[in-house]
Amino acid sequence: MAKRKLTQQQKRRVDEQLQNRKVEKKSTSTSSHNTQLGEEQTGLVITSFGKRVLVESETGEHYRCAIRQHLGKLVAGDQVIWQTDIEEQTGVVIRVLPRKHELSRPGFRGQTRMIAANIDFIGIVMPVLPGIHPDMIDRYLVAANQLDIPAIIIINKVDLLDNETDWEDIAALLEPYAEMGVELLPASTISHAGLEDLRAFMDGKNSVFVGPSGAGKSSLINALIPDLHIRVGTLSDATGLGKHTTTNSILYHLPPLNPSEQYGGNLIDSPGIRQFSPTPCSLSELENYYPDFSPYLGQCKYNNCTHSIEPHCAIKHAVEHGEIAVSRYQSFQRLLTEFKSEPEH
Numbered sequence: 001m002a003k004r005k006l007t008q009q010q011k012r013r014v015d016e017q018l019q020n021r022k023v024e025k026k027s028t029s030t031s032s033h034n035t036q037l038g039e040e041q042t043g044l045v046i047t048s049f050g051k052r053v054l055v056e057s058e059t060g061e062h063y064r065c066a067i068r069q070h071l072g073k074l075v076a077g078d079q080v081i082w083q084t085d086i087e088e089q090t091g092v093v094i095r096v097l098p099r100k101h102e103l104s105r106p107g108f109r110g111q112t113r114m115i116a117a118n119i120d121f122i123g124i125v126m127p128v129l130p131g132i133h134p135d136m137i138d139r140y141l142v143a144a145n146q147l148d149i150p151a152i153i154i155i156n157k158v159d160l161l162d163n164e165t166d167w168e169d170i171a172a173l174l175e176p177y178a179e180m181g182v183e184l185l186p187a188s189t190i191s192h193a194g195l196e197d198l199r200a201f202m203d204g205k206n207s208v209f210v211g212p213s214g215a216g217k218s219s220l221i222n223a224l225i226p227d228l229h230i231r232v233g234t235l236s237d238a239t240g241l242g243k244h245t246t247t248n249s250i251l252y253h254l255p256p257l258n259p260s261e262q263y264g265g266n267l268i269d270s271p272g273i274r275q276f277s278p279t280p281c282s283l284s285e286l287e288n289y290y291p292d293f294s295p296y297l298g299q300c301k302y303n304n305c306t307h308s309i310e311p312h313c314a315i316k317h318a319v320e321h322g323e324i325a326v327s328r329y330q331s332f333q334r335l336l337t338e339f340k341s342e343p344e345h
């Protein structure tokens with residue numbers, strides 16, 4: 001964690017808290033057990049590891065906390081009610097405040113893996129090398145649409161592009177997003193290209209970085225937050241695939257752009273994954289999450305057209321005439337097939 005500057009008022013509150021704790025400690029040290037808990041207070045989950053979480057108190061201190069059994073899984077960004085254990089620098093989470101949003105993905109054996117809670121902005125990080133994956137971008141864009149929050153595509157490692165042809169190939173892949181009005185941001189943690197714009201985008205927001213392993217999510221966060229040294233992975237030359245380094249989502253505070261503010265928002269680093277899947281939804285919902293399909297919807301011969309084998313399909317016609325990108329059509333069909341195999345749909 002970056003060292004935070006506490007305001008005078010906060011320093012005083014921390015001092016008071018420590019003082020109170022000393023007094024409480026004295027008064028409880030004679031008791032035979034130490035199960036007495038401090039007062040209920042609000043906190044922010046910084047990260048979750050197994051059955052425990054790291055909670056930040058309102059005064060900026062971090063406590064390892066157990067979680068009351070019925071609460072289920074917590075994740076970076078969760079707001080909680082918790083109590084300190086007076087004897088130790090630990091605590092227990094007793095309640096989770098209602099989540100505004102949660103980004104999750106299907107995990108093993110039908111379980112849900114949480115990525116982040118209470119976010120209002122998604123940064124999809126894609127590296128120019130080994131390459132941009134439109135299918136993965138589309139999946140995250142569907143998730144952002146489901147949560148009704150904005151997403152931008154961060155094209156990282158642009159320092160590795162050394163000729164026009166490389167640029168042209170990438171621009172061609174990204175064209176559908178530019179046409180849909182999705183913000184595209186070329187960036188590099190080596191040349192620092194794009195970092196100022198990225199910082200401005202995220203100011204005051206609760207953001208999460210997602211994308212494949214090795215895309216440079218942790219490196220970007222290191223570049224955006226001075227004095228932070230998150231371990232980053234090394235890329236295996238043989239496969240060009242990233243070696244997993246980030247294993248849990250972790251929340252970081254962004255330094256303020258405006259010196260009168262304490263923070264400039266929060267940014268959650270998430271572990272890279274090979275494949276992301278949005279929450280399964282119906283055909284008509286999925287259609288609505290593809291804004292480039294909207295001019296053609298309602299024009300197919302059949303009103304429940306899946307745009308695959310049906311005759312007189314306006315979507316397929318648009319694809320054949322270059323009005324909808326083939327990659328977008330393919331990702332739509334893959335999601336539709338995937339969702340159909342889900343028991344609940």
Ligand SMILES: Nc1nc2c(ncn2[C@@H]2O[C@H](COP(=O)(O)OP(=O)(O)OP(=O)(O)O)[C@@H](O)[C@H]2O)c(=O)[nH]1
Nearest residue numbers: 157188189214215216217218219232233245246272
């Ligand atoms: N050339 C170049 N390399 C970069 C850039 N950003 C990150 N890297 C390298 O890419 C590798 C992976 O970076 P990480 O930041 O660990 O990637 P990540 O997305 O956090 O990966 P996971 O934690 O596995 O999801 C490291 O070797 C970084 O040094 C960049 O802008 N340019």
Ligand SMILES: [Mg+2]
Nearest residue numbers: 217218245246
């Ligand atoms: Mg990482």
Ligand SMILES: [Zn+2]
Nearest residue numbers: 300305307313
């Ligand atoms: Zn159709």
